[in-house]
Amino acid sequence: MKKTTRNILIMLAVLVVLGGAAAALLLTQPEEQEESSSSASSSVTEKVMEKSTRDVSVIKVENAGGSYQLxxxxEPETETSASSETDSSSSESEKDVAFTVKGLEDYDVNTVDSSSAxxxxxxxxxxxxxxxVTNLEDFGLSGNGAAKITIEYKAGGSDTLVIGSDAxxxxxxxxxxxxxxxxxxxxNEKLLGGELAFLKTDLYTVADLMQETTDSEGSSSQTKAADILYSMKLSGTNFEKPIEIIHDxxxxxxxxxxxPVKAxxxxxSFSTLVTTLKTLSADSVAAVGVTEEKLGDYGLAEPFAQIDFDLNGEKHTLKVSETDADGNRYLMADNSDVVYLIAASKVADWAExxxxxxRMSYICLPNIMEVSRLKLTLNGTASEYDITRTKNEEKSTESNITYDLTIQxxxxxxxxxxxxxxxxYKQLIAIAVLNTEExxxxxxxxxxxEYSYFNGNADSVxxxxxxxxxxxxxxxxxxxxxGVVRKASVDNVTALLDKLGSNEAISS
Structure with a gap:
């Protein structure tokens, strides 16, 4: 056989093989497309329920946490809506309706959550x-683990859904x-819990303290000022005696x-406590409608700690129980009959x-520039010092006056x-208390x-x-x-009285 003839036959054989492969591809292609189409169809969702909120009269929920109704x-009917024609208010008829929890209307229901549920x-x-399926228990659709939802409609009829375990x-x-x-x-996961899960847990937020300022051109504006805790009282079984603090x-x-002391x-720690009081949110609601007779059930008849305070002119009372095994406390606020559950860490700054x-460890901290007279009496013998202050024109500014002191x-x-x-003076005011044990x-x-002041405030003794x-x-x-102080701390100061009186240099 000639070489050229042989090559032609080889090429024809290759074409036959390739043609067969192409044919095979063409033959198998519909099956793959069919599989792909089948796979795509399996991911398409199926509509189980499609009802309007406006058609519902009640949604009844039964689960392990109890039973309740949404x-x-x-909405109150206005004159405009009452007089309008039904067929001209189709958009109004399609408007979504909000839901609340029956029996909790007098409490702060989170209607966003209840409506979403x-x-x-x-x-x-x-x-x-x-x-x-033959065995509903395998899917958590029977017994205590299931949640039964019954939707009743205004026009009559109902639907029932049973929610089981995770799929x-x-x-x-x-x-x-x-x-x-x-x-x-x-x-909505809240459907699997109790009705109290729909109550809001934000207790309060104290408004910022505002002050009016006027610029150099006479224009006034409101600016945020530092928070002021006008008064605070801590009491409860955690405190041997109530602690009272006032703004001065x-x-x-x-x-x-x-x-129980003066200081x-x-x-x-006190500044952190004030910041903590600005806003408070609990973790959950434990009970509502709690009467005085039931406070003991939550450890609140004799609370572990109670705080009564006035922050920025807004007054609140909080009381908490002792910490439970999970690190939480029961809490009640103001005159509410709601008992909340809150992490102990959220109230630790005041409750503990x-x-x-x-308190400052120092007994009295008068500003040296404010003291007009200092009287020191040791074992009945007194020495007095009168202070004159003069404005230092060179160092003073419009907003900050600097004084020079003359002592005699x-x-x-x-x-x-x-x-x-x-x-x-530095050593005098630095005498610190060890403890407050009586x-x-x-x-x-x-x-x-004895300290007297330029501004006319009462003497400090x-x-x-x-x-x-x-x-x-x-x-x-x-x-x-x-409080109680070290004798040595006082003696170190009294030992300097002679140097002070004779104007000898004293080391800082």
Whole structure:
């Protein structure tokens, strides 16, 4: 056979093989398309329910959490709507209706949630149709695990859905309707809980404190000011004695503890507490309609902690129970009969507060520039210092006035501000309390400090009394117990009195 003839035969054979392959491809192509079409059709959703909210008279829910009803919120009929023709208000007839929870109308129902729950059972799409099944228990559609939803219509008739367990690897839950089991997603999870899940848990938000400011051109505007806690009282079984704090603008910190001791407040812990009080949200509602007789059921007859406060002119009362095993507390607010459940951490800043964390450790902190007279009495012997202040024109600005102080002793001796008076004053106000434990003391004060002020405010008086048999002194502020201090701290200051009187330099 010639070489050319052989090549032609080989090429023909290849074409035959290729043609066969092409034919095979053409023959198998419809099957693949058919499979693809079949796969696509299996993902198409099936409409299970499609009802208008305007047609519903009630949605009844029965589940492990109890039973309740979602009812439409009927809008009041206005003269305009009453006089309009029915056929001319088709858009109005299609308007969605909101739902509330029957029996909870007097409480703060989150109608967004209740309406969403209602709509989720009126417009139901299934991703799978499993048909009729022999054992409903396998799908969580019988027994205590199931939730039964009955929708009754204004025109008569009803539909019933049973919600079962999660649908395995699929997204959604098993739902039974008219004997057929579907896989459905989009159902509102609150349908599986109790009616109290639809109540709002935001208790309050205190409004910002605003102040009016005027610029250099005389234009006034409202600006946000710092929050002011005008008063606060902590009580309950967690506190041996109630702690009371008030706002006092004459004090450096702006706050005074008035009971069970007297001292300035304004610590970091106190500032955090004020911030915590600005707004409060619970985690869930535990009960409604709770009477005085039932408070004990929630540990609130004698609360673990109670706070009564006035923040920015808005007053609130909160009380909480002891912490449960899950780290939560029961809480009631103001005059409401609702009991909430809240994480203990959300109220810890006030419910678990300690007096020593809220008060300044120092007894009295007058601003050195505000003191016009200082009287120091040691074991009955007094020394007095009169202070004159003069505006420093060079350092002062329009918004901030700087003063120079001139100090003169009662004996007529001028005392150096920088070398003697200021370093002594720093050590004087730095005497700190160890604790607020009440101890026995008697007799006259060993050391007494009296502050008078340029602005005419009442004098501040600090007294130190010896505690018999201990190296401690009791500190009193304005005649009220303040705390226990180290004897050495007071003695270190009194040892400087001679240097102060003779104008000797004192190390800071």
């Amino acid at each position: 009812t439409p919120i009927e 209602a709509r989720s059972v009126l417009d139901v799409n299934a991703s799978k149709n499993l048909g009729e 395995g690897s699929s997204v959604g839950k098993y739902v039974l309707k008219d004997g057929v089991v579907y896989v459905v997603s989009g159902l 603008s004459s004090k450096m910190s702006g706050y005074m503890v008035t009971s 300035e407040a304004g610590t970091d 507060a300690k007096l020593m964390d809220l 002793s009662g004996a007529g001796k001028e005392i150096s501000y920088d070398d003697t008076y200021q370093p002594f 101890v026995e003391y008697s007799g006259e004060p060993v050391f007494k400090v 600090v007294e130190f009394y010896a505690v018999e048999g201990q190296d401690r002194y009791v500190a009193m502020l304005d005649g009220v117990y303040s």
